[in-house]
Amino acid sequence: xxxxxxxxxxxPREELFAPGHRLCAGCGIPQLVRTALKAVPGxxxxxxATGCLEVATTIFxxxxxxxxxxxxxxxxxxxxxxxxxxxxKALEKKRGVKRPKVIVFGGDGGTFDxxxxxxxxxxxxxxxxxxxxxxxxxxxxxGIQRSGATxxxxxxxxxxxxxVIPGKPERKKDLIAIAxxxxxxxxxxxNPAYPVDMFNKIAKAASIEGPTVLHYFTPCPTGWxxxxxxxxxxxxxxxxxxxxxxxxxxxxxxxxxxxVKSPRPIEDYLKLQGRFAHLxxxxxxxxxxxxxxxxxxxxxxxxxxxxxx
Amino acid sequence: xxxxxxxxxxxxxxxxGDEAVAYAVKQADVDVVAAYPITPQTIIVERIAxxxxxxxxxxxxxxxxxxxxxxxxxVGASLAGARVFTATSSQGLALMWExxxxxxxxxxxxxxxxxxxxxxxxxxxxxxxxDAYAVRDAGWIQFFAENVQEAYDLTLMxxxxxxxxxxxxxxxxxxxxxxxxxxxxxLYVLEDDVVREFLPPKEPVNPIDPExxxxxxxxxxxxxxxxxxxxxxxxxxxxxxxxxxxxxxxEKYSGRKYEPVKAYGVEDADVAVLILGxxxxxxxxxxxxxxxxxxxxxxxxxxxxxxxxxxxxxxxxKGVKALVVMDRxxxxxxxxxxLFMDVAAAFANESERPLLINAIYGLGGRDLxxxxxxxxxxxxxxxxxxxxxxxxxxWLGVR
Numbered sequence: 001x002x003x004x005x006x007x008x009x010x011x012p013r014e015e016l017f018a019p020g021h022r023l024c025a026g027c028g029i030p031q032l033v034r035t036a037l038k039a040v041p042g043x044x045x046x047x048x049a050t051g052c053l054e055v056a057t058t059i060f061x062x063x064x065x066x067x068x069x070x071x072x073x074x075x076x077x078x079x080x081x082x083x084x085x086x087x088x089k090a091l092e093k094k095r096g097v098k099r100p101k102v103i104v105f106g107g108d109g110g111t112f113d114x115x116x117x118x119x120x121x122x123x124x125x126x127x128x129x130x131x132x133x134x135x136x137x138x139x140x141x142x143g144i145q146r147s148g149a150t151x152x153x154x155x156x157x158x159x160x161x162x163x164v165i166p167g168k169p170e171r172k173k174d175l176i177a178i179a180x181x182x183x184x185x186x187x188x189x190x191n192p193a194y195p196v197d198m199f200n201k202i203a204k205a206a207s208i209e210g211p212t213v214l215h216y217f218t219p220c221p222t223g224w225x226x227x228x229x230x231x232x233x234x235x236x237x238x239x240x241x242x243x244x245x246x247x248x249x250x251x252x253x254x255x256x257x258x259x260v261k262s263p264r265p266i267e268d269y270l271k272l273q274g275r276f277a278h279l280x281x282x283x284x285x286x287x288x289x290x291x292x293x294x295x296x297x298x299x300x301x302x303x304x305x306x307x308x309x
Numbered sequence: 310x311x312x313x314x315x316x317x318x319x320x321x322x323x324x325x326g327d328e329a330v331a332y333a334v335k336q337a338d339v340d341v342v343a344a345y346p347i348t349p350q351t352i353i354v355e356r357i358a359x360x361x362x363x364x365x366x367x368x369x370x371x372x373x374x375x376x377x378x379x380x381x382x383x384v385g386a387s388l389a390g391a392r393v394f395t396a397t398s399s400q401g402l403a404l405m406w407e408x409x410x411x412x413x414x415x416x417x418x419x420x421x422x423x424x425x426x427x428x429x430x431x432x433x434x435x436x437x438x439x440d441a442y443a444v445r446d447a448g449w450i451q452f453f454a455e456n457v458q459e460a461y462d463l464t465l466m467x468x469x470x471x472x473x474x475x476x477x478x479x480x481x482x483x484x485x486x487x488x489x490x491x492x493x494x495x496l497y498v499l500e501d502d503v504v505r506e507f508l509p510p511k512e513p514v515n516p517i518d519p520e521x522x523x524x525x526x527x528x529x530x531x532x533x534x535x536x537x538x539x540x541x542x543x544x545x546x547x548x549x550x551x552x553x554x555x556x557x558x559x560e561k562y563s564g565r566k567y568e569p570v571k572a573y574g575v576e577d578a579d580v581a582v583l584i585l586g587x588x589x590x591x592x593x594x595x596x597x598x599x600x601x602x603x604x605x606x607x608x609x610x611x612x613x614x615x616x617x618x619x620x621x622x623x624x625x626x627k628g629v630k631a632l633v634v635m636d637r638x639x640x641x642x643x644x645x646x647x648l649f650m651d652v653a654a655a656f657a658n659e660s661e662r663p664l665l666i667n668a669i670y671g672l673g674g675r676d677l678x679x680x681x682x683x684x685x686x687x688x689x690x691x692x693x694x695x696x697x698x699x700x701x702x703x704w705l706g707v708r
Contacts, residue, residue, distance in 0.1 A: 043519035043520075044519060045389075045517055045519065047385070054528065055528050058524050058526075058527035058528055059527070059528050059529075059530070060527040060528060060529040060533050061533070063524035063527060065522065065524050066522055067519065067522050068517045068518065068519055068521075068522045068523060068525070069522070069523075069524045069525065070385060070388060070517065070525045070526055071525070071526035071527070072381055072384050072385065072408065072411055072415075072526060073381070073407060073408060073411060075377070076377060076378060076381035076408065078378075079373060079377070079378035079379075079381035079382045079385070080381045080382065080384060080385035081385060082343075082371060082373070082378070082382050082385070083341065083343055083371065083381065083382030083383055083384060083385030083386035083387075083389070083393075084385040084386065084388070084389045084517065086341050086343070086369035086371045086382065086386055086391075087340060087341050087369065087385065087386035087387075087389035087390065087391035087393075088389055089369050090340040090341055090367070090368055090369040090391060091340060091389070091390060091391060093367060094340065094367055095510075097390070098519075100517075100519050117374060117375060117378070118374070118375075118377070118378050118381065120374065121373055121374030121375070121378055124374070125371065125372070125373075
């Protein structure tokens, strides 16, 4: 049974993610990593896909990691983790080596797009690992290009807010649904404005034998053109506008963790981010309406799944 | 009966190349196998799956969803301290290409069997050496087997070489697709306890260990990347003497002698051919016939392709006036196919060197016939007589 906390004070004090890394001010990734390394008890190994987290924390000869940390390439974090897990399983049986928990961090590009096949394979084979996608909704490390996780209407360098096409025309993929379709026992969304919820979900994932998938919302002031001081506010608004529902799936049961009964207007969330500025112009209202529909449809779908509709 | 005495403790069995490799992998008691099916390699991993599912091999068999993931998983497993094996061919290796470089630079000890197959297009499942050549620069040790016995022996030796603390580089054992992978041949196999003595369990260097956290695969930019590569280059130079040592050691257990360069008749030869893999036997057959008629011809073949045995090759070819380098591949727009370029570079600063001809043969599994080898010898003889090469690039057996 996983340890569940009620306040931040109950989190373990030990910091396994060292200060001095070079992630941007206002980036949500460090909070995820610090929390995850506290929430997963016992020996652990971290695998990280190429991306912001990798380049900003292991610039040779420095490292921010006080746990074994492995980076192989961009699209293969899940496969690399699978190999590590398989090796420890064999070494545990043959030589009594203690088997650590394997935690994988991949960005949205490394998870939704180029790494989706490797992730699918690892989930299907049932490796004992926690896969955590830190989703800043575009390829931020290469300079803000759209990914399968970029929401409809958002401007990136490859889906610019043009005169004819105002931002990304397509909707965001549903990572959690993809994970659940593989038969994982546990999947959940995480948000930095809800740190206790985040800790508890990671701890729960760690207590489950087999693959689990967590999907973390991380503000990116650089790519979103937002005030670094407002990252947590933006993250909270994402939940309160129903843009980023906080929910979990456990052995067939869906639970909405923050049931937003009267949502804030989505504009409150959008107006804090330069990537959405064009959506608030009258000529792009049609795109804003589509985005609103996406959000509403997703919320209603989740209500049904959670038995609340 | 002398042979029987020498092979005491060995069993004579009939196996295909793929089966022999799988048997060696079982005897090597690997910890992790991650692989994806591709012809003509597939039988290797099918047999290994049998061993694992029947409890004869205690290993984690990771049936990955692609070759890219196969090698990625192997990298993770090797870093975790496991003895690791994979197998592939052609397109599969092409998909692994990105990770081939990482596997070497991260000093993994993966052993791969590569059942050589032509690269598409057109799609083909038979033998070319395109795949092996395409990863020649990636920092892997590469052996070429000439027959099923060698495929078995080299697989065992590859683990020993790769895991040696002075080496720590991954290895490929090449076996010609279908010609060896699917050919049933008699071979001698060592007893399990003999293999265990020759190849004890892996003693990993700096494996993943939560008690000793380390960072594997960091970012190194212009301030360190260059030094990393120089260090890797220096480390790779120490591989060759270890291979010689392992060859000698294996001979004690098996009675079978291995050398990086196999030479036949070159001591007094005017002309010679250089060849890789299963075709060496055909070349020697032709050379033997011509030598019986008094023609001074020789054959050299390489058991070791990477590191390239340059000085050994130069020494063995001393006095040869013209050499035909046989390539089972082609390098478009290059001044020569892949093996030819290696040989040209090996002789670059030698004052005495043979005239060089490049013969392309056997692409996509086309048979190399004795008359093709004879044609190569004739061209070499013409060049040697004339003191110059008229036609540098030959295509043997093409219509």
